[in-house]
Structure formats: structure tokens, C-alpha cells
Amino acid sequence: MIEQLIGRTHRDGQEADEVSVDVLLGCAEHYEAFSRALDGARAAADTLGHDQKLLLADVTMPDVSRRVGPLWDPERKECECDICAQEKEEKENL
Numbered sequence: 001m002i003e004q005l006i007g008r009t010h011r012d013g014q015e016a017d018e019v020s021v022d023v024l025l026g027c028a029e030h031y032e033a034f035s036r037a038l039d040g041a042r043a044a045a046d047t048l049g050h051d052q053k054l055l056l057a058d059v060t061m062p063d064v065s066r067r068v069g070p071l072w073d074p075e076r077k078e079c080e081c082d083i084c085a086q087e088k089e090e091k092e093n094l
């Protein structure tokens with residue numbers, strides 16, 4: 001999914017040397033998913049030899065260690081933010 005997001009601007013026909021992509025990480029689950037995406041991109045590059053757009057990127061990650069509130073609570077069982085709720089609903093309707 002992150003590759004598709006980057007691919008919206010980083011693709012054939014793009015005239016800029018450099019593009020910028022902002023990714024909203026609105027809860028702990030999304031933050032962890034971004035780390036898994038980086039691991040997955042490295043694994044795909046190693047095993048398949050595919051170029052991974054994510055690995056070309058300079059990643060600027062904010063410090064989330066002091067985030068507070070229910071969306072960043074590690075004791076929480078399941079995220080109830082709007083995006084996670086929508087993703088859950090889409091999975092259930094497959």
C-alpha cells in the first residue's frame with residue numbers, strides 16, 4: 001500500500017528530481033505498520049530483487065515515544081480510530 005502511495009507521484013512522467021510524500025500515522029497500529037512496511041520492502045528487495053520505492057526514500061519520522069491518548073495506548077486491545085474502523089469494516093465485507 002505504501003508503494004502505491006509513493007507511486008502516485010514517483011512514476012514515469014514525473015519531471016521533478018525529487019518528490020515528497022506525507023503519510024499520516026494517526027495511531028500506534030499505523031506507526032507499527034510503517035515499520036513492517038520497511039521490513040517488507042527490504043525483504044522483497046533481497047528475495048525478489050524488485051526496486052522498492054520506499055527504500056529510495058529519506059524517511060523523516062517524528063518521535064512518537066511521548067504520544068498520549070487512547071490511540072497511542074499500548075495496553076489498548078484494538079484501535080477504534082476512524083481509519084482502523086474503516087479498514088476493519090472493509091476486511092469484514094470481503
Ligand SMILES: [Zn+2]
Pocket residue numbers: 026027028029030071079080081082083084085
Ligand atoms: Zn487506528
